[in-house]
Amino acid sequence: MKKIDIIAGARPNFMKIGPVVHAIHRYNESATEQITYRLIHTGQHYDKKMSEDFFEQLNIPKPHINLGVGSGTQATQTANIMMRYEEAVKADKPELCLVVGDVTSTMACAIVAKKERVKVAHIEGGIRSGDENMPEEINRMVTDSITDFFFTTSNVANENLEALGHAEGKVFFVGNTMIDSLLGNLNRLQKPALVDENKLSEKSFLVMTLHRPSNVDGMESLRQLLEIINDNVGDKKVVFPMHPRTKKMYDQLGMNYDNLIITGPMSYLEFIYLIKNALGVITDSGGITEEATVLGIPCMTLRNSTERPETVTVGTNEIVGTNPENILPLLKKLIAGNWKKGGIPELWDGKTADRIVKIIGKL
Ligand code: UD1
Helix, strand or coil: CEEEEEEECCHHHHHHHHHHHHHHHHHHHHHCCCCCEEEEEEECCCCCCCHHHHHCCCCCCCCEEECCCCCCCCCHHHHHHHHHHHHHHHHHCCEEEEECCCCCHHHHHHHHHCCCEEEEEEECCCCCCCCCCCCHHHHHHHHHHHCCCEECCCHHHHHHHHHHCCCCCCCCCCCHHHHHHHHHHHHHHCCCCHHHHHCCCCCEEEEEEECCCCHHHCCCHHHHHHHHHHCCCCEEEEECCCCHHHHHHHHHCCCCCCCCECCCCCCCCHHHHHHHHEEEEECCCCHHHHHHHCCCCCEEEECCCCCCCCHHCCEEECCCCCHHHHHHHHHHHCCCCCCCCCCCCCCCCHHHHHHHHHHHHHC
16 A cells, blocks of 8 residues: 555554654655655644644654544544545545544544545554443444454454454554654653652652543542542652643642642653653553553553553553552552562564554555
């Protein structure tokens, strides 16, 4: 395939597509037939700190098209993305639509492409949490059901796809493009100002992120989580960069927590700096469990499931749930520095995007 659309819409997409764009440029330097691409930003995330800053820091070229859909309910976002991407496909039809991850933009563009008879390739295909309460799980199921070529991050994903009846020739186990970004930027990390402002030395702090609707959309669940963490970190501090969704509810709470250092969404190079220097990570994100695993940093996931089981079986992650009774013992272990050591999952080696582009060139 030589003419592709690359779709990105929300923050966790950008570090996954950046390496692919760079790998296409490398491929074209020696290829007899060039791969041309259109980078399409759906506009699902639009704040500078949730979007533009990532393009700048990761040297991703400006998108050719921004669909500018903005916020809304799941259905509104999906519908707007579909209507606007359909126009873009009708105006200039690609041979392949490359989607990544599990956000609303991923699913919406995959559906449009498939109906326009454009082949769909899914980076990070095949992963499943089994929890249909999360919109991402539905996005994964729908996207994978119409995907023509899967680029997978793990053997578990390969097995899931096999169980769903997807033929072996369609599934390519390539590794993790998010880890390409991580390893490729380790020597460019930037120390956030808050580190010196709060006199944070290495391993004297935790990093926390929470943005799942189940954790942050209810005032009581958010208050409980923040309270148990704030009250049980001893002399450690917790850096808490807040997603806009979380900030909305936090502002309504009107509480002050003296061990939490609250800040807005961080840039990529600053955020990875924090994780790399932290004693541990507390999160309800999936991607961050992968980054913590590769950096060997202890990680507690405040969810009841994960679609990335290798971060637990191989890596540093533990699934703790959201019940305060379960959180407390593990939090104590984390603070005491008494955590399991992890390894690196297979093929998470920083070379995944080159593998993907080589395969696309041959499809
Ligand atoms: C989305 C993804 C989630 C991912 C997360 C990372 C889906 C279903 N979910 O969730 O998988 O982990 O991104 O950030 O696609 N908002 C802003 N500025 C922005 C973007 C959003 O203020 O640039 C606010 C809006 O009030 C919006 C809310 O955040 O309503 C939620 O944004 P949305 O894109 O619906 O989902 P996320 O919770 O960000």
